[in-house]
Amino acid sequence: MNRQPIIDRFPLGPFETNCFVLRFSGSTDCWFIDAGEEPGEMIGLVRREGLRPVALVLTHAHCDHIAGAFEVVRAFPKLPLMIHEAEREWLDNPMLNLSVMTGVPVTAPSPERLLRDGDELELAGERWRVLHTPGHSPGGITLWHEPSKTAFVGDALFSGSIGRTDFPGSSFDTLARSIRTKLYTLPDETRVLPGHGPETTIGREKRGNPFVRP
Secondary structure, eight states, X not given: OOOOOEEEEEEEXXXXXXXXXXXXXXXXXXXXXXXXXXTHHHHHHHHHTTOEEEEEEOSOOOHHHHTTHXXXXXXXXXXXXXXXXXXXXXXXXXXXXXXXXXXXXXXXXXXXXXXXXTOEEEETTEEEEEEEOOXXXXXXXXXXXXXXXXXXXXXXXXXXXXXXXXSTTOOHHHHHHHIIIIITTSOXXXXXXXXXXXXXXXXXXXXXXXXXXX
16 A cells, blocks of 8 residues: 655745645654745644654745745754755845845755755655756756655646746746646646645646646
8 A cells, every 4th residue: 555645734924835744654754845934833743743854855945935944954953955956056045036025035054965857855765756847946846756646846836827937037938848748747636735825636737727738
């Protein structure tokens, strides 16, 4: 039987950015996936459940996804941070991570590991594949767990929508290509966990997303 991930979702900050604690039964190891503003509730869950964070994985480096990264790392010292190599310089650059637009500059810790398309990450004996899904930002990634058909897609794809492409470094054509070639090729029943809003499935988006058709 395939092990199903245990996923706790936390909509954080003024943009209600979906940040996650991911784990599997039978293990205390967990990941933080993105760390928005005021991540205390996420940190509290990990402590209450006696979990052992082994990574903070960022789907991309826009400020609403990284604003709480320092707080998470302070709570769990030496926690490795992972991000796609295309956005390594964004973590400490408020212009690139767009926080300069908010009037409150945001930075995040330096990455421990730079990710590339096709990389495999292991959590509690389960392998997750890194899919490079740029367009909303150059280093956007999806984390894909084939056995449970689960995908954390960041801001690439939403329920009935897609990530914004009017930011510096964004491209609609690139995002549409990422969705068609990397996401719409996943099984229709794939559970899609986006960076904002409710979850959806690949099949639902292929049938009804008005922005990108298969």
